[in-house]
Amino acid sequence: MDPRVIVAVLSVLVLTDLTVAYEVIKGNGSCFEVVKTMLDHFMELKSDADKSNELKYQTELQIKDELIKSKDEQIKALKDLNKRNDEQIKALTDLIKSNDARIRAQSEIEELIRIKNSEIEKKNNEIERKETLINSLKNQINEKSEDLKKAGKEKDEFNKKLLSCLDNINKTKNSLMEKEKEIQEKKEEIKRKDDLLNEKDAEIQEKIEQAKSKDFQNKDLTNQINVLSQNLTITIEKLGKSVDPNPCKNVSKDIYQIRLPGVSAFEAPCNGSGWMVIQRRIDGSVDFNRNWTEYRDGFGNLTGEFFIGLEKLHLITQSGQHELLIRLGKVDGSTAFEKYDNFRIGSEKDSYPLESVGIPTGGAGDSLTKHHLNMKFSTIDRDNDEDAFNCARRLGGGWWFNICGHSSLNGRFNKDGKGKSKNGIIWGSWHRYDYTVSLTFVEMMIRPKPF
Numbered sequence: 016m017d018p019r020v021i022v023a024v025l026s027v028l029v030l031t032d033l034t035v036a037y038e039v040i041k042g043n044g045s046c047f048e049v050v051k052t053m054l055d056h057f058m059e060l061k062s063d064a065d066k067s068n069e070l071k072y073q074t075e076l077q078i079k080d081e082l083i084k085s086k087d088e089q090i091k092a093l094k095d096l097n098k099r100n101d102e103q104i105k106a107l108t109d110l111i112k113s114n115d116a117r118i119r120a121q122s123e124i125e126e127l128i129r130i131k132n133s134e135i136e137k138k139n140n141e142i143e144r145k146e147t148l149i150n151s152l153k154n155q156i157n158e159k160s161e162d163l164k165k166a167g168k169e170k171d172e173f174n175k176k177l178l179s180c181l182d183n184i185n186k187t188k189n190s191l192m193e194k195e196k197e198i199q200e201k202k203e204e205i206k207r208k209d210d211l212l213n214e215k216d217a218e219i220q221e222k223i224e225q226a227k228s229k230d231f232q233n234k235d236l237t238n239q240i241n242v243l244s245q246n247l248t249i250t251i252e253k254l255g256k257s258v259d260p261n262p263c264k265n266v267s268k269d270i271y272q273i274r275l276p277g278v279s280a281f282e283a284p285c286n287g288s289g290w291m292v293i294q295r296r297i298d299g300s301v302d303f304n305r306n307w308t309e310y311r312d313g314f315g316n317l318t319g320e321f322f323i324g325l326e327k328l329h330l331i332t333q334s335g336q337h338e339l340l341i342r343l344g345k346v347d348g349s350t351a352f353e354k355y356d357n358f359r360i361g362s363e364k365d366s367y368p369l370e371s372v373g374i375p376t377g378g379a380g381d382s383l384t385k386h387h388l389n390m391k392f393s394t395i396d397r398d399n400d401e402d403a404f405n406c407a408r409r410l411g412g413g414w415w416f417n418i419c420g421h422s423s424l425n426g427r428f429n430k431d432g433k434g435k436s437k438n439g440i441i442w443g444s445w446h447r448y449d450y451t452v453s454l455t456f457v458e459m460m461i462r463p464k465p466f
């Protein structure tokens with residue numbers, strides 16, 4: 016076989032390309048004719064094949080289109096389903112949200128209820144406390160009611176007493192009105208007397224004026240009076256010397272005007288036995304814490320407690336020898352005395368020293384000689400003692416203090432008879448120097464020593 020035929024056949028068989036087979040064999044005229052029928056047959060076959068393929072493609076396309084359409088419909092259906100599902104989910108979500116809101120609202124309500132319950136419990140507790148308080152108050156009210164009942168009874172009794180008192184007051188008032196009336200009458204009388212006195216004053220004034228006018232006449236009279244006065248003084252001195260030196264002699268127990276040579280007249284009690292009392296302590300009614308001037312001049316009540324005065328004692332005892340009698344008493348009623356036979360007091364210039372006491376006799380013992388003889392007198396305002404302190408201030412009263420000594424008859428009056436640190440009325444030798452004792456009775460007396 017010709018090679019070109021082989022090529023053409025191969026072209027058709029292997030390459031399936033008839034065009035190339037045609038071109039290959041076209042140039043060979045002999046072959047061409049032989050092969051051409053076959054080629055045409057091949058070409059027809061090829062054309063049928065191509066048509067068959069075309070139909071196949073068309074059919075495949077149609078099937079695929081159908082398939083696509085079917086898928087599209089499925090997808091649409093699925094989309095619809097999804098959409099419905101979404102709507103259901105949304106509805107469910109809304110429902111869940113709504114439920115959540117309800118649950119939250121429920122929780123809030125429960126919390127509110129819990130708070131309210133707590134408040135109610137507190138209120139209950141408070142109510143309970145109030146009830147307790149109310150019960151307590153009720154009890155108190157009951158007690159007060161009882162008290163008020165009692166007070167009412169007391170008030171009734173008080174009113175009765177008050178009425179009685181008012182009655183008394185009215186009586187007293189009436190009595191006072193009568194007294195006032197009397198006083199008014201007295202006042203009127205006093206006024207009348209005042210008027211009378213004024214009239215008398217006017218008269219006196221007139222007389223004075225008259226007297227002034229006669230003054231020149233009086234000068235002569237004054238000279239005459241002076242002469243008479245000198246004569247009178249001489250007469251009084253003569254009389255004085257003849258006066259008995261014991262003014263209490265032969266008189267009863269009483270207060271007398273005492274006249275002694277060299278001493279101005281003064282009052283003093285006599286004890287009925289010839290003694291003149293110069294000091295007395297009986298009840299503490301007179302304060303013996305006195306200053307120098309008062310001890311010098313004397314003080315107190317001559318019918319009770321008093322001190323006669325240092326100046327008088329000086330003048331009297333300087334005029335002649337005098338005895339001193341001291342009578343003492345304790346709170347238990349026991350008594351004692353001590354007598355001295357030569358009592359003498361110095362002058363104020365020397366601070367009224369205890370210049371002499373003489374010989375002591377008696378049962379009370381001597382509490383003057385050892386510590387007080389020759390001592391100056393001391394008072395709260397004049398420290399003449401030998402102590403570092405002021406004895407009169409420490410122990411009270413005034414005395415012839417030393418350091419401060421064993422006696423102090425002007426000390427503090429203790430009604431219970433008990434002293435402290437010598438501050439009472441003391442006479443050491445009689446109460447064994449026990450200074451818790453304070454005497455409750457003292458009388459000091461003097462009289463001229465009889466010869």
Ligand SMILES: [Ca+2]
Pocket residue numbers: 398399400401402403404405406
């Ligand atoms: Ca002193």
